[in-house]
Amino acid sequence: MTVPSPLPMxxxxxxxxxxxxxxxxxxxxxxxxxxxxxxxxxxxxxxxTESEASVADALARHGGLLARRDGRPVGALLLGVAEESLLLxxxxxxPEAQGTGVATALADAAAEVARARGLRRVHLxxxxxxxxxxxxxxxxxxxxxxxxxxxxxxxxELAVECEVATADQMRTLGQRVAGLLRAGDLIICTGHLGxxxxxxxxxxxxxxxxxxxxxxxxxxxxxxxPSRHGSPPLVHADAYRLxxxxxxxxxxxxxSLEDSVTVVEWGExxxxxxxxxxxxxxxxxxxxxxxxxxxxTVRLDPVGARWVGSDLAAAVT
Ligand SMILES: Nc1ncnc2c1ncn2[C@@H]1O[C@H](COP(=O)(O)OP(=O)(O)OP(=O)(O)O)[C@@H](O)[C@H]1O
Ligand SMILES: [Mg+2]
Numbered sequence: 001m002t003v004p005s006p007l008p009m010x011x012x013x014x015x016x017x018x019x020x021x022x023x024x025x026x027x028x029x030x031x032x033x034x035x036x037x038x039x040x041x042x043x044x045x046x047x048x049t050e051s052e053a054s055v056a057d058a059l060a061r062h063g064g065l066l067a068r069r070d071g072r073p074v075g076a077l078l079l080g081v082a083e084e085s086l087l088l089x090x091x092x093x094x095p096e097a098q099g100t101g102v103a104t105a106l107a108d109a110a111a112e113v114a115r116a117r118g119l120r121r122v123h124l125x126x127x128x129x130x131x132x133x134x135x136x137x138x139x140x141x142x143x144x145x146x147x148x149x150x151x152x153x154x155x156x157e158l159a160v161e162c163e164v165a166t167a168d169q170m171r172t173l174g175q176r177v178a179g180l181l182r183a184g185d186l187i188i189c190t191g192h193l194g195x196x197x198x199x200x201x202x203x204x205x206x207x208x209x210x211x212x213x214x215x216x217x218x219x220x221x222x223x224x225x226p227s228r229h230g231s232p233p234l235v236h237a238d239a240y241r242l243x244x245x246x247x248x249x250x251x252x253x254x255x256s257l258e259d260s261v262t263v264v265e266w267g268e269x270x271x272x273x274x275x276x277x278x279x280x281x282x283x284x285x286x287x288x289x290x291x292x293x294x295x296x297t298v299r300l301d302p303v304g305a306r307w308v309g310s311d312l313a314a315a316v317t
């Protein structure tokens with residue numbers, strides 16, 4: 001696992017810091033300004049009943065995040081913790097700074113805090129009457145995982161990273177990830193030429209117990225590897241050689257993607273429409289000490305409700 005970058009973070013000219021009760025006055029002012037602007041809901045949000053004392057109390061327990069631009073407080077949220085997950089409450093941006101990247105900066109910082117605290121996911125609640133809010137979080141990979149009346153719970157599983165020194169280790173990683181996979185899963189592999197995408201896919205094939213060697217599908221659009229035991233078949237496609245992945249669904253496959261595990265190399269920006277939920281695997285190479293003088297870092301970024309609760313961290317440790 002990589003060491004999380006420490007806060008404060010600077011994103012789009014916004015500095016976000018973890019704060020405690022000493023700034024409760026500023027935080028409650030931001031909450032009141034942000035929620036005062038929103039349409040009145042039924043039942044109304046309780047955010048406007050927050051006082052400096054109630055906010056100080058929440059900040060003393062789990063802390064919060066305060067976003068500043070040019071030194072001026074422009075956004076804030078309160079933190080909580082429930083079941084290995086970091087809870088974001090009262091996510092607030094002052095009206096004059098809305099739409100300028102403050103909420104994104106807060107969300108990025110929250111993910112860093114969750115990682116630093118050893119948590120696996122981030123969640124929050126949102127009202128169904130506020131589709132813009134839900135859309136904002138969906139754009140960051142948050143998905144609905146629960147619903148109680150008009151209150152949705154949105155969650156995102158955190159990405160995990162590890163260093164992989166050898167091709168064998170890359171296969172082992174793929175094999176471990178395969179243990180988490182089920183029919184219908186989509187894996188999008190990204191990384192430069194020779195990064196190890198096919199090697200990783202070989203591990204997935206081994207984990208699923210598929211027939212046939214998993215090789216680079218250079219001169220074919222994709223290959224289907226049936227499983228020798230009860231696991232789903234592996235569909236392995238390479239969008240780079242295709243010069244674009246028009247519609248994998250249109251390919252003349254004798255299996256359906258819902259019944260298969262699909263791995264698309266070079267699929268970034270192309271294969272996403274195939275499934276709302278996916279596992280994004282990004283392999284980066286840099287100079288470093290390993291067998292071939294290169295260091296490879298693999299990032300597993302789960303997108304969508306399908307992955308909430310899955311133990312990706314176990315695959316990389
Ligand atoms: N740590 C490592 N992980 C993966 N592959 C490694 C590693 N170290 C060395 N290798 C070698 O690097 C090569 C990686 O090739 P591979 O075909 O998996 O990459 P790729 O990303 O699929 O490439 P392409 O972009 O051509 O599809 C293999 O020959 C593999 O043995
Ligand atoms: Mg390849």
